[in-house]
Amino acid sequence: MNLRLDIIWQEAPQFAAGLGNTVWMCAVATVLSLLFGMLMLPPLISKNAYLSRAARWLVDAGRCIPFLLLTYLVYFGLPSFGVVLDKWWAGLGTLVLYNTAYMAEILRAGWVQLPAGQTESARALGYHGFALVHRIILPQVLISVGPVIGNQMIQLIKDSAFLSIITVPELTYAANAVQSYYFVPFESFLVATLLYWVLCGGVENLVRRGERAAALVRRGHG
Amino acid sequence: MADGNSVPAVEVRGVGKRFGDHEVLSKIDLRVMRGETVCILGPSGSGKSTLLRCINWLERPDWGQIFLHGEHVGVRRAPDGSSVPMTDRELAAVRMRVGMVFQHFNLWPHMTALGNIIECPIHVQRRPRHEVVAEAEQLLEKVGLADKRNTYPAFLSGGQMQRVAIARALAMRPEVLLFDEVTSSLDPELVGEVLAVMKALADDGMTMLVVTHEMHFAREAASHVLFLDKGRVVESAATEEFFENPKTERSRQFLERYNR
Numbered sequence: 001m002n003l004r005l006d007i008i009w010q011e012a013p014q015f016a017a018g019l020g021n022t023v024w025m026c027a028v029a030t031v032l033s034l035l036f037g038m039l040m041l042p043p044l045i046s047k048n049a050y051l052s053r054a055a056r057w058l059v060d061a062g063r064c065i066p067f068l069l070l071t072y073l074v075y076f077g078l079p080s081f082g083v084v085l086d087k088w089w090a091g092l093g094t095l096v097l098y099n100t101a102y103m104a105e106i107l108r109a110g111w112v113q114l115p116a117g118q119t120e121s122a123r124a125l126g127y128h129g130f131a132l133v134h135r136i137i138l139p140q141v142l143i144s145v146g147p148v149i150g151n152q153m154i155q156l157i158k159d160s161a162f163l164s165i166i167t168v169p170e171l172t173y174a175a176n177a178v179q180s181y182y183f184v185p186f187e188s189f190l191v192a193t194l195l196y197w198v199l200c201g202g203v204e205n206l207v208r209r210g211e212r213a214a215a216l217v218r219r220g221h222g
Numbered sequence: 223m224a225d226g227n228s229v230p231a232v233e234v235r236g237v238g239k240r241f242g243d244h245e246v247l248s249k250i251d252l253r254v255m256r257g258e259t260v261c262i263l264g265p266s267g268s269g270k271s272t273l274l275r276c277i278n279w280l281e282r283p284d285w286g287q288i289f290l291h292g293e294h295v296g297v298r299r300a301p302d303g304s305s306v307p308m309t310d311r312e313l314a315a316v317r318m319r320v321g322m323v324f325q326h327f328n329l330w331p332h333m334t335a336l337g338n339i340i341e342c343p344i345h346v347q348r349r350p351r352h353e354v355v356a357e358a359e360q361l362l363e364k365v366g367l368a369d370k371r372n373t374y375p376a377f378l379s380g381g382q383m384q385r386v387a388i389a390r391a392l393a394m395r396p397e398v399l400l401f402d403e404v405t406s407s408l409d410p411e412l413v414g415e416v417l418a419v420m421k422a423l424a425d426d427g428m429t430m431l432v433v434t435h436e437m438h439f440a441r442e443a444a445s446h447v448l449f450l451d452k453g454r455v456v457e458s459a460a461t462e463e464f465f466e467n468p469k470t471e472r473s474r475q476f477l478e479r480y481n482r
Contacts, residue, residue, distance in 0.1 A: 115326075117324055117327075118328060118330065121322070121324060121328035122330075122342075123280065123317060124278055125317065125318070125346065125390070125391070126314045126347070126394070127346055131345065135341065136330055139332045140332055216331065216374060217332060217376070219331070219375075219376035220331025220374060220376040221326075221331055221375075
């Protein structure tokens with residue numbers, strides 16, 4: 001078989017643009033879903049049974065829907081209710097919505113695992129309320145679940161490929177455009193795959209560093 | 223506030239606590255004067271730690287009252303004269319005045335030794351950073367850890383962590399220090415370094431309430447001993463008297479086991 005890498009090289013700008021869109025969308029979606037996941041934390045761990053159950057239900061519902069289906073619902077379904085989002089907002093919104101549920105659950109698990117003594121010593125020294133969360137709890141939770149968040153980010157990057165279906169010009173969309181124009185499916189998809197590997201490999205590298213930091217935090221709990 | 227020498231630094235009046243059906247503390251009375259070190263002794267499960275934790279309201283007593291230099295802890299007078307529970311903010315303000323050191327150190331692992339010490343003086347007490355850092359460095363010196371300034375807890379031994387925890391509590395300039403079995407989870411050869419720091423504090427005139435199993439420490443550092451069993455005060459006596467001439471059979475039994 002004769003690999004037409006010259007075509008890929010010629011279309012490099014299109015791959016680069018697709019990769020660029022994948023990268024920024026995934027980065028923004030990770031940050032936003034992490035922030036929204038934090039906002040879900042108070043209701044999730046609330047002592048009010050109704051509140052925590054409602055939050056629990058939302059998070060479970062979010063995690064138990066196929067990503068593609070959620071994308072369809074947002075992009076094709078919402079217009080029935082008069083909510084019309086363009087492909088960018090629909091794509092980014094779906095990524096954020098879907099991953100918020102995961103991030104909330106990841107953060108909750110990290111919070112629950114934090115030894116009670118950590119908040120106790122902070123309270124004993126005069127901390128309370130938001131400052132306690134902001135200075136003592138959340139930094140530790142983020143470090144300890146950092147590797148899990150990294151893995152979720154890898155999942156998010158792979159899921160983002162589905163956005164090609166609603167014509168968001170991300171990496172998979174670019175690969176598909178090139179292959180259908182030049183009839184070079186193997187080359188085109190292979191290059192896209194390699195780029196996803198590089199991207200996810202980079203995140204994986206961060207995950208491994210994060211694991212070391214998380215191990216030190218656990219050891220430091222005494 | 224009355225004259226600081228006549229009002230106890232800590233006063234516990236008839237304090238009790240139950241967890242479910244189990245009464246872990248019943249009607250405890252205790253007075254600690256300024257500059258005094260009181261050791262709370264007793265077998266495991268006697269309610270020692272619960273009593274200590276009631277003093278800074280980490281545990282809410284179910285009955286009785288706690289006073290810190292004459293001020294009611296956990297409860298305040300509402301404008302209409304009735305007693306209402308303190309808010310979290312008000313409790314935090316009280317806790318700032320009472321330092322506490324824990325059995326499991328509870329250092330914050332995402333901060334260095336110095337970071338742990340300066341955290342609350344800067345962010346809770348809002349004191350100027352340069353002043354706090356200078357004081358923290360002196361405290362590290364005092365507990366013999368000046369060279370561990372920038373070390374994270376993961377790289378400290380248990381004894382070192384506990385000494386940082388003591389420095390952390392001291393950095394708040396507390397009126398009283400509570401020690402909750404602070405040597406119980408240390409390797410035996412690390413116990414001495416922590417007790418030495420505590421002994422020095424007691425000698426400096428720090429007001430201390432110490433829950434401990436270290437009888438030698440109690441005997442050397444405490445002026446008064448409270449012996450608890452099953453949530454009750456079995457004996458409350460001057461240290462010398464308690465160790466030389468225990469009044470109750472239960473105390474004698476307890477001491478014998480330690481003297482063996």
